[in-house]
Amino acid sequence: MFASVLSAAIFGMEVREIQVEADVSDGLPSFTMVGFPSAQVREAQERVRTAFKNNRLSLPPKRVTVNFAPADMKKEGAGFDLPVAAAVLAAAGILKPELLSRVLVVGEISLNGEIHGVSGILPRVIRARELGLRFCIIPEENIREGKLVRDMQVFGVKTLEDMIRCLKEPEAYLYTEEKEMDIQDDPTENRIDFADVCGQEGARRAAEIAVSGFHNILLIGPPGSGKTMLARRLPTIMPRLTFEESLEITKVYSVAGLLTESDPLIRERPFRSPHHTSSPQALAGGGRVPGPGEITLAHRGVLFLDEMPEFSRKSLEILRQPLEDKEIHLSRAAGTYTFPASFMLAAAMNPCPCGFYPDMNRCRCTPGEITHYLGKISQPLLERIDICTEVPSVSFSKMKKRTPGEPSAKIRERVKTVQEIQRKRYQKEKFCFNGELDGRNLEKYCVMTAEADRLLEQAYEQFQFSTRAYHKILKVARTIADMEEAEKILPEHIGEALAYRAYDKKYWS
Structure with missing residues (x-):
């Protein structure tokens, strides 16, 4: 039978x-x-x-x-x-x-x-x-x-x-009725908040811009300046997940076997922080039949690389393709596998091995050691990072006052407003954020005034930016303009966007 x-x-x-x-x-x-x-x-x-x-x-x-x-x-x-x-x-x-x-x-x-x-x-x-x-x-x-x-x-x-x-008898089968889960219920409030960050107004501003436009961000500063603290608070200023987004992320974690039995629905945006000893396979997904790696587990959230230069060159270069395509393709003998990888990259690093360059009163590194250290990050990968900002040491007076910073909830409301502007603008496109703009749509959506265009042209010639860097500057400027609800990109928007590229010229020149 x-x-x-x-x-x-x-x-x-x-x-x-x-x-x-x-x-x-x-x-x-x-x-x-x-x-x-x-x-x-x-x-x-x-x-x-x-x-x-x-x-x-x-x-x-x-x-x-x-x-x-x-x-x-x-x-x-x-x-x-x-x-x-x-x-x-x-x-x-x-x-x-x-x-x-x-x-x-x-x-x-x-x-x-x-x-x-x-x-x-x-x-x-x-x-x-x-x-x-x-x-x-x-x-x-x-x-x-x-x-x-x-x-x-x-x-x-x-x-x-x-x-x-x-x-x-499927209709008569008795089973325990599970309590219906509602995504509209607010998840448990985060124990971490941007209000915990003391000072660092410039880095906080850069973080808000990065989240508003879903831009990748690199934080550079001496040890103990608050780089990791800032990065860990990025998900707290991101808008709440919709049910569709929660289901999409939960599918990834279900395949990876990382869901809990009591409450399997992923309600908060992922924050993945792999150790710098992680192998390329751990980041991308390994095995004969690969499963989700750290890149995919950070989908719709943040992938944080602390001490970025300490990662192996091969591990870092794996990021280049998913940062562009928002998905990662892995080929094996059994076939080709595609995993979602729409994540925001946040990275932190010291400016030199000891961490105090360019303060020559404290830095004890030789020029050769600094060059070797910074050379661990390739220029093509740097150009895929939209915002590069400095996180200086906090002064004693600010530490003494300990004035609470702006809370995450307030920043999140501004971010939601900016992202809603982008969703309406790109409702006929296949993307939602300025950080996902491709070269074909830049001229269409990133309209500049004549003064802004001249300023960008001067900077392009002076710093000899690549085409990709030029595109990144426009995307960041578009987000800054959206934060001010400006229809066109103004010179001050270009100037601020350029400031977030000037640091990589300062350190890598």
């Missing part, structure tokens, strides 16, 4: 449907799996067979063949245990094969028949909704994650018996 059920596999961020077919026929008793299963999937036959025995589900002494279609993709992971069990039960006549029609099943089975959670449930359920399936059967551990897809019926099962009851 033949039966089949639909399951799904995760390849990168892509969900591919896998038809799990089972056939029970006369012949020597055996359990065979075909269809390019990995060693992990082949082990399912022993888990399923033992779970059947421990739950008093006796299979007839016949030949059992399980096939995973299509056969040209290698099947990996333990999520195929449950669909294999369902297909075999139907092929053996314990379940009616028609009960498995238009149902997605995924889960891992233990030897006693209990069902364990697996990663990547959310994108699978979303795919089931797109296919118009009747319902999904997933592990009880993943039920809150599955129910984030509100217009798809999802059942959570704890045991093999639960799955059988659910398939026989």
Whole structure:
């Protein structure tokens, strides 16, 4: 007798449907799996067979063949245990094969028949909704994650018996009703706030511009000046996530297996701060079938590289392509995988190995050591950073006064206003922020006055900017103009944007 059920596999961020077919026929008793299963999937036959025995589900002494279609993709992971069990039960006549029609099943089975959670449930359920399936059967551990897809019926099962009851009578199946989650509820307020930052008015202004236009930012200053403190507070002035954005980020973390069982929905913008010893594979995503790396885990949030020159050259150069394309492409023998990478890069560094250059009264570095240190960051990567600002040491008087700075909530309201201006302007485009403007649209959206145009021309000739640097200056100037609700870019906007490029000439000249 033949039966089949639909399951799904995760390849990168892509969900591919896998038809799990089972056939029970006369012949020597055996359990065979075909269809390019990995060693992990082949082990399912022993888990399923033992779970059947421990739950008093006796299979007839016949030949059992399980096939995973299509056969040209290698099947990996333990999520195929449950669909294999369902297909075999139907092929053996314990379940009616028609009960498995238009149902997605995924889960891992233990030897006693209990069902364990697996990663990547959310994108699978979303795919089931797109296919118009009747319902999904997933592990009880993943039920809150599955129910984030509100217009798809999802059942959570704890045991093999639960799955059988659910398939026989899905409408009457009793399961714990999870509390509905509402994205409109304000998440827990951050314990960190921009009000904690003492002084640093210039760096705070640069940070607000960077977040308003989704520009990449580099903070340069001596040790202890507050670079890391500023960077960690960038997500607190970003607008709250919409439900669609939360779902998009949650999909990434679901595939990476980083969601919590109690509250799987990602409600706050990611802030990823990998250590400088991180390998290129940790940043981009590694493995034969790669998963999300730090670049992808920072999607819709901030990727912070503290002590940027301490990262290996290879790790830093990996950033160049995703910073331009807002996605990262990884090629492996099994195929090419695409991951989302629309993140804001924030980096911090000292101006020299000891950290005190150009204060020659304190700096003890030789010119050669400074050149070697700064040379760890290539010029092409620097030109992909829109804003480069200095974070000087805080004076004693400001530290003594400890006057609270402007709180994050107030800055966030201004940022929301500026970003709304950009969304209305780019509503017919495929991007939303000034930082995402491409060369074709610069002249259309970055209209300057004659005086501003002359100022930019003089700076371009004097500093010998590259074309990419010219584009970055225009994008930042456009954001500064939006902050003042100016329709055209004025000379003062160009002047401030140029100031955020002057520092890299100061240090790297």
